[in-house]
Amino acid sequence: MIDVHIYRYHPERDRTPGMQVFSVPDDFRERMVLDVLEHLHDQDSTLVYRRSCREGVCGSDGMNINGKNRLACITPVAEVLDGNRLTIRPLPGMPVIRDLVVDQSLFFQQYERIRPWLINDEPAPAIERLQTPEDRARLDGLYECILCGCCTSQCPSWWWNPEKYIGPAGLLQAWRFIVDSRDQASAERLAALDDPFSVFRCRSIGNCSWVCPKGLNPMGAIGHIRRELMQRGS
Numbered sequence: 001m002i003d004v005h006i007y008r009y010h011p012e013r014d015r016t017p018g019m020q021v022f023s024v025p026d027d028f029r030e031r032m033v034l035d036v037l038e039h040l041h042d043q044d045s046t047l048v049y050r051r052s053c054r055e056g057v058c059g060s061d062g063m064n065i066n067g068k069n070r071l072a073c074i075t076p077v078a079e080v081l082d083g084n085r086l087t088i089r090p091l092p093g094m095p096v097i098r099d100l101v102v103d104q105s106l107f108f109q110q111y112e113r114i115r116p117w118l119i120n121d122e123p124a125p126a127i128e129r130l131q132t133p134e135d136r137a138r139l140d141g142l143y144e145c146i147l148c149g150c151c152t153s154q155c156p157s158w159w160w161n162p163e164k165y166i167g168p169a170g171l172l173q174a175w176r177f178i179v180d181s182r183d184q185a186s187a188e189r190l191a192a193l194d195d196p197f198s199v200f201r202c203r204s205i206g207n208c209s210w211v212c213p214k215g216l217n218p219m220g221a222i223g224h225i226r227r228e229l230m231q232r233g234s
């Protein structure tokens with residue numbers, strides 16, 4: 001049997017959070033962590049978590065599994081088991097709404113701050129705004145972010161200053177629009193980040209790139225932004 005320790009907290013019922021231990025058959029070693037949760041939910045329908053696509057696309061089932069933020073739907077149990085133990089907690093650094101569900105309001109507010117849309121005042125061409133293959137390639141490794149929050153939630157700089165530090169997911173997207181050849185607001189975007197907290201609160205800890213379930217490198221993007229800002233200031 002596999003022992004599954006799950007963080008439980010129902011604010012209207014529990015005075016404090018606690019860990020509940022379940023057991024699932026060994027067969028689940030061949031399955032994904034989300035399958036374990038679905039199985040347990042069939043037994044205890046009060047267990048709450050988010051999920052939608054089951055394919056690593058929607059980003060809704062980010063959670064902390066044996067100490068590392070991951071997407072439950074694409075995390076094989078066998079790869080993360082610690083002996084026969086699986087410990088599942090909500091994403092750290094975000095307020096818990098219930099069990100494994102966190103409040104991501106601040107995360108999305110920080111994302112909104114970077115204005116995640118193309119800014120281009122020229123009239124749109126009849127079909128589309130074209131890019132060269134080289135310009136398009138500059139977006140690789142940036143546009144694939146699914147906003148699951150795994151990186152930002154694992155970042156100590158975010159834990160300390162979530163209202164002022166944009167965090168790795170937002171900054172990866174900031175860089176995605178700064179380098180987009182179709183965007184006309186790169187200078188404006190950089191100016192909006194030029195303060196002691198929005199970007200420079202990053203301490204290059206690197207948890208963001210360690211945990212990204214899509215294999216992206218937010219720390220690298222933050223480095224690019226910092227270099228641009230320092231060159232502007234020199």
Ligand code: FES
Binds near residue numbers: 050053055072
């Ligand atoms: Fe959509 Fe896991 S359920 S990413």
